[in-house]
Every structure is written in structure tokens, then in C-alpha cells.
Amino acid sequence: xAEHTTFKVFRYNPETDSKPYFQSYQVPLxxxxxxxxxxxxxxxxxxxxxxxxxxxxxxxCGSCGMVVNGHSKLVCRLQIAEVLKNFDEVVIExxxxxxxxxxxxxxxxxxxxxxxxxxxxxxADEENVPATERLQSPADFNVIRDASSCIMCGVCLSDxxxxxxxxxxxxxxxxxKAFRMAADSRSVDREERLLELSKEGGVWDCARCYxxxxxxxxxxxxxxxxxxxxEMTLKADLVDNRGTRHVEHFTELVLDSGxxxxxxxxxxxxxxxxLKGMLHMAPTGLRMMLKGKMPxxxxxxxxxxxxxxxxxxxxxxx
Amino acid sequence: xxxxxxxxxxxxxxxxxxxxxxxxxxQALNIDLVELENAACSGAGVVSQQNEALSDALNARTFAMxxxxxxxxxxxxxxxxxxxxxANKRLRQEPYRDKINGYLSGNGKNxxxxxxxxxxxxxxxxxxxxxxxxxxxxxVKRPLRNLKVASFYGCHLLRPSDALGFDNPDNxxxxxxxxxALGAEPVDYDGRTRCCGFPILLENExxxxxxxxxxxxxxxxxxxxxxxxxCPLCHLNLDVQQPNAEKIARQKIGLPVLHLPQLVGLALGxxxxxxxxxxHIVPTGRVVEKAIGS
Ligand code: SF4
Ligand code: SF4
Ligand code: FES
Numbered sequence: 001x002a003e004h005t006t007f008k009v010f011r012y013n014p015e016t017d018s019k020p021y022f023q024s025y026q027v028p029l030x031x032x033x034x035x036x037x038x039x040x041x042x043x044x045x046x047x048x049x050x051x052x053x054x055x056x057x058x059x060x061c062g063s064c065g066m067v068v069n070g071h072s073k074l075v076c077r078l079q080i081a082e083v084l085k086n087f088d089e090v091v092i093e094x095x096x097x098x099x100x101x102x103x104x105x106x107x108x109x110x111x112x113x114x115x116x117x118x119x120x121x122x123x124a125d126e127e128n129v130p131a132t133e134r135l136q137s138p139a140d141f142n143v144i145r146d147a148s149s150c151i152m153c154g155v156c157l158s159d160x161x162x163x164x165x166x167x168x169x170x171x172x173x174x175x176x177k178a179f180r181m182a183a184d185s186r187s188v189d190r191e192e193r194l195l196e197l198s199k200e201g202g203v204w205d206c207a208r209c210y211x212x213x214x215x216x217x218x219x220x221x222x223x224x225x226x227x228x229x230x231e232m233t234l235k236a237d238l239v240d241n242r243g244t245r246h247v248e249h250f251t252e253l254v255l256d257s258g259x260x261x262x263x264x265x266x267x268x269x270x271x272x273x274x275l276k277g278m279l280h281m282a283p284t285g286l287r288m289m290l291k292g293k294m295p296x297x298x299x300x301x302x303x304x305x306x307x308x309x310x311x312x313x314x315x316x317x318x
Numbered sequence: 319x320x321x322x323x324x325x326x327x328x329x330x331x332x333x334x335x336x337x338x339x340x341x342x343x344x345q346a347l348n349i350d351l352v353e354l355e356n357a358a359c360s361g362a363g364v365v366s367q368q369n370e371a372l373s374d375a376l377n378a379r380t381f382a383m384x385x386x387x388x389x390x391x392x393x394x395x396x397x398x399x400x401x402x403x404x405a406n407k408r409l410r411q412e413p414y415r416d417k418i419n420g421y422l423s424g425n426g427k428n429x430x431x432x433x434x435x436x437x438x439x440x441x442x443x444x445x446x447x448x449x450x451x452x453x454x455x456x457x458v459k460r461p462l463r464n465l466k467v468a469s470f471y472g473c474h475l476l477r478p479s480d481a482l483g484f485d486n487p488d489n490x491x492x493x494x495x496x497x498x499a500l501g502a503e504p505v506d507y508d509g510r511t512r513c514c515g516f517p518i519l520l521e522n523e524x525x526x527x528x529x530x531x532x533x534x535x536x537x538x539x540x541x542x543x544x545x546x547x548x549c550p551l552c553h554l555n556l557d558v559q560q561p562n563a564e565k566i567a568r569q570k571i572g573l574p575v576l577h578l579p580q581l582v583g584l585a586l587g588x589x590x591x592x593x594x595x596x597x598h599i600v601p602t603g604r605v606v607e608k609a610i611g612s
Contacts, residue, residue: 052502069489070488070489070508070511071487071488077520084484086486086489161473161512161513161515161529162513162518162522162525164529164532165525165528165529165532166522166524166525166528167516169525200522204518204521204522205517205519205521205525207513207517207526207529208363208473208517209473209477209512209513210400210471210473210474210478211513213475213478214476214477214478214479214487227366227367230367231367234578242520242521243521245363246521247364247365247368248368249368249370250362250364251361251365251368254358254359254361254365254376256354258358258359259358259359260327260359261331262327262328262332263331266520269395269520284558284561285557287558287561287599288332288558288599291598291599292334292597293331293558294331294332295330295331295334298331298332299331301355301356301358302355303356303427304358306379306425306427307376309424309425310372310375310376310421310422311372312374313375313420313421313424314369314371314375317371317420
């Protein structure tokens with residue numbers, strides 16, 4: 001008899017169940033079986049009521065996103081043996097940050113709503129329409145190549161830590177799409193996009209947790225694209241908000257003493273003219289001071305001028 | 319065991335208890351730390367948002383300092399470790415490293431540049447990999463028997479795993495192994511691999527505080543007496559900001575958060591004062607009482 005693995009599967013039918021529960025199944029384990037093969041085995045041989053989405057079985061259609069043992073995956077791209085390297089059983093839940101329709105099927109509206117908000121198409125020069133296609137060099141395409149390979153599976157949203165606590169956040173997939181359009185060599189609305197993306201819920205609300213980079217099955221690396229959008233915004237000198245000030249003053253303070261001044265950075269980020277913001281931080285600052293967490297004299301490294309020399313050389317080379 | 323020690327900015331300023339407890343614990347474990355006193359901030363993934371080449375050049379300068387002494391670097395911050403590992407991955411590629419070395423050269427201070435050979439280890443990894451869990455167990459003088467400890471890794475020590483490459487990001491085990499070796503009981507909960515919210519503290523405070531309350535309350539609900547973290551930035555949000563998180567959550571939390579070396583130090587026999595536990599915002603008295611019954 002073949003070896004078996006336990007699949008612990010989230011079940012919920014809102015029409016009949018008062019609350020969700022887990023149901024265990026024994027799945028025969030052979031060869032390079034994927035977690036999706038396991039689910040198909042359950043549905044076909046053991047329990048036809050188990051509900052989930054799937055289609056291509058080759059990580060193309062993006063329909064089989066689920067949470068497996070705590071992190072989101074495309075189950076057609078994940079071998080059972082791979083899971084068992086780190087866990088004793090396979091625990092499957094619907095994607096997080098989405099409403100559950102039934103069992104492992106979630107309502108993807110939230111994904112499309114966020115996607116809609118970033119104008120997910122190329123806005124090119126409509127006045128000078130070329131006679132043939134709008135051409136793009138391989139080098140220009142390379143800039144947006146990874147960001148273009150999103151299959152809209154929602155796996156990154158499911159693991160996004162900012163979205164989990166702030167439903168207003170545009171989230172990794174939509175922001176990666178925004179980068180793909182803004183960084184396209186044929187785009188004519190880059191500045192408008194960057195301004196829009198600096199508003200609440202945009203690029204400055206990403207917590208830089210790398211969950212989306214880790215889980216994206218197509219190597220879109222959404223967070224990296226968000227960091228590039230930030231860089232583009234800083235370069236264009238378009239916005240002055242807490243996010244941009246934080247990055248600019250961080251670099252400046254590091255070059256100033258070699259050691260980031262943790263007293264001055266929050267003040268410079270909030271802005272000395274923002275009295276309300278400064279007052280808001282005061283109690284925490286005081287608490288820290290009383291515990292000896294605010295050194296009176298800021299330390300510095302010996303060769304600060306060396307850092308500035310290096311920064312100068314980097315600047316010159318641009 | 320000898321390392322080029324990179325304490326990072328936070329251990330030198332807002333978490334001095336981390337710096338001092340590390341030094342004491344390292345000495346007790348015969349870990350020789352040669353501090354990189356002239357190294358610059360790791361950039362924490364922030365400088366790179368504006369200028370990746372500059373960030374990498376400053377870090378290549380630091381890596382070269384350790385390389386010259388033929389020592390691996392030891393960090394005590396998940397964020398520094400992450401920034402260093404990501405930079406080191408880029409700097410292992412030859413044409414790129416040459417370009418960055420070009421920025422370093424010029425006045426003889428960084429002779430030869432960085433050759434790409436420096437190994438970088440967080441204190442946690444050094445304990446598990448170099449000292450070894452069995453050896454750590456042997457050094458424990460006062461097992462923390464009654465203590466239930468929730469680990470909190472910090473994003474940048476786990477992800478992206480192709481740059482970090484130590485723990486499995488879906489199911490890391492190194493902190494749990496150390497907690498277990500110290501005689502305490504690790505608590506399993508979802509939040510241990512999630513984000514503390516520190517990077518958006520000033521940009522989106524409500525979201526940041528929601529992360530703090532979510533993870534601390536979950537850890538408490540699972541019976542934890544305290545959290546332990548290898549990252550001082552997580553500590554700043556989970557401990558220093560905890561009163562603010564309580565306000566937004568309208569709920570008392572009161573979960574002490576220890577730095578990793580502090581927990582190790584308690585088991586090695588150091589007093590709470592020697593480990594700087596009085597420097598925390600959330601009182602740690604109950605933990606000490608439970609752990610060592612003083
Ligand atoms: S890095 Fe940013 S976008 Fe990606 S999962 Fe984390 S918070 Fe969300
Ligand atoms: S960015 Fe990656 S994880 Fe997110 S929807 Fe696209 S393919 Fe899926
Ligand atoms: S079934 Fe199509 S992506 Fe998994």
C-alpha cells in the first residue's frame with residue numbers, strides 16, 4: 001500500500017455551516033504529486049463536495065491560489081513532498097484578505113477593484129499614433145519584463161501584511177501593475193501616475209515585509225517594483241510627504257555621521273512645522289528618554305569624510 | 319569563534335540594552351567580538367530606495383573591513399542582516415562588484431576593494447550553526463523552565479530566502495531551537511514570521527499599531543509569557559510602541575518583549591539588571607520572576 005499523507009482542509013459552506021471547520025483526508029503519496037493532485041484525488045475519489053478553483057495545472061491560469069501551512073501558494077506548482085520537508089501534514093486554507101465563498105474558493109472582487117484603481121493599461125501618445133506598432137527595444141522591455149509576468153493569482157495579496165491591517169492599501173499586484181505601466185518606455189502619463197501612487201494607500205504604505213516577493217510564483221517581486229516606484233518618485237522630485245522625507249533624510253543622516261541619528265530622523269520625517277505630529281510623538285520620546293533610550297550625544301564613526309567622498313563619486317558617475 | 323562585530327545603529331542608541339547584553343553573553347560563551355567601529359549604517363533597505371549603488375558601496379566598504387581581517391561579520395539585527403545579505407548577493411557578481419569597488423577606490427583607504435568573500439551571520443545563526451544547540455544546552459546554568467516564549471523573527475531575517483538562505487521562511491526553526499535549548503517552551507503562533515509594522519510607523523501609524531496588537535495579542539492568547547526577537551527594530555515597535563498600540567486597540571496588552579541575547583543571558587545566569595531588562599517600556603518583572611524565580 002502506498003504511503004499516505006494527511007490533508008487538513010478548511011471547509012465552509014455558508015448555506016449550511018454556522019462556522020468553518022477543518023476536515024482531514026488521507027491522500028496516497030506517490031512520485032511528484034502536487035498539492036492540487038491531492039485535492040483532485042480527494043474530490044474525485046473521496047468527497048465530491050470539496051470546492052476549489054483550478055484549471056491549467058501548470059501555473060499559468062492563476063486560479064489555484066490557497067494558503068498551505070501558513071503561506072500562500074499556487075497548489076499546482078507545489079509538490080506534496082516539498083511541503084513535507086517542513087511539515088508533518090498538509091494544511092490547506094482559502095487565501096487570506098479575501099471573503100470566502102465556499103471551502104477554498106474566495107471572492108476575487110477585491111483584487112480586481114484594486115487593479116482597476118491603477119489604470120492597468122498603457123497610456124501612450126494618442127496624438128502621434130505611429131503607422132505600425134509602438135515599438136520597444138529589448139533593453140526597455142527588460143525594465144518591465146518581470147513585472148509583466150503577473151498572472152493575477154492574488155497569492156501576494158493573500159500574504160500582504162499591510163493589506164491585512166489596512167483595506168485601503170492598493171496591495172502588491174496592483175502596485176506591480178502600476179510600475180509596469182509607469183516604467184514602460186512608451187508611457188506618457190508617468191508623472192500623473194507617480195503623484196497618484198504617493199497618496200494614501202499607495203507606495204509609501206508598503207511595510208517592506210518581503211512576503212509578496214517570497215510568495216509570488218511568477219517572480220514578479222512586487223515589493224521591488226514598489227521600491228522602484230519610490231525611487232522614480234524621489235528622482236522626479238514630485239512629492240514631499242512623510243515617505244519621501246523619511247528616505248531622503250535617512251540617507252543624509254547616514255552620510256552625516258555614519259550612524260543613523262534616531263532622534264532626528266523621526267522629527268525630520270514628520271516635519272518640524274507639523275506641530276500636531278511632533279506633539280503626538282512627544283509622550284513616546286519622553287518614555288524613551290526616562291529609560292535611557294535617547295543618548296544625549298550622537299555618536300559618529302571616525303571616517304565620516306570617507307563616506308562623503310564615496311557618495312560624491314557615486315553621484316559623479318551618474 | 320571570532321567575528322567582526324557589526325552592532326548597527328539601534329543597539330548603539332535606542333536599544334542600548336541589546337548592545338550591552340550581547341557583549342556580556344558573547345564573553346560568557348567565549349565568542350570573540352572585534353567591533354567594526356568605523357563601519358557605516360547598513361542603510362536598512364532605505365538608502366537603497368534612493369540610491370542602491372551608494373547603499374551597496376557603503377556596505378562593500380564594511381564587508382571589505384571584515385575581509386581584511388579574514389573574519390565573518392556578526393550582526394544583531396534582522397534588518398541589518400537582511401540589508402547586508404541582499405547587498406552581498408549583488409556584490410558577488412563580478413562586473414557589478416568592480417563598478418562598486420570603483421567608488422571605494424581613490425585615497426588608499428579601501429585598498430583592493432571588496433573581493434566578495436565575507437560571510438555574514440546574525441547572532442542567532444552563529445548560536446545555531448557555529449556554537450551549536452548541544453553546546454548551548456551545556457552552557458545553560460539556569461534553565462528557564464517555566465517560561466513560554468513566542469518567537470518573533472523579523473521579516474528581513476527570513477525573506478527573501480534566496481538572499482538570506484538560513485531558515486525556511488514558511489517554517490523557521492532556529493529561534494525555537496534556541497528557546498528550547500535554554501529550557502523554555504517555544505509557543506507556536508501565526509505572527510512569528512509576520513511584520514512588526516515598524517517601517518510604516520510614521521507613514522501609516524494605525525496600520526503599524528494594528529500589526530503590533532495583532533501579533534502580541536495572538537502570542538498572549540497562546541499562553542506566552544513574553545516574546546523574543548533577534549531584531550531591535552521589531553523591539554522598538556513591539557515594546558516601545560506597545561502603549562500606543564494598546565490605545566488604538568483599546569485593550570491592555572502588557573506582553574514583555576526580550577532581545578535574543580537577553581533571553582540567552584538569563585539562562586546563562588546573568589541578572590535582569592546585567593541584561594538591561596529594566597530599560598524596557600513594557601515591564602519585564604513577571605518574566606524574570608517566572609524564569610528564574612527571583
Ligand atoms: S512588501 Fe509591501 S506589498 Fe509586499 S506583502 Fe509586504 S507590505 Fe504587502
Ligand atoms: S504579482 Fe505574483 S503573486 Fe501577485 S497576483 Fe501577480 S503573479 Fe500572483
Ligand atoms: S491551476 Fe492554473 S495556476 Fe494552478
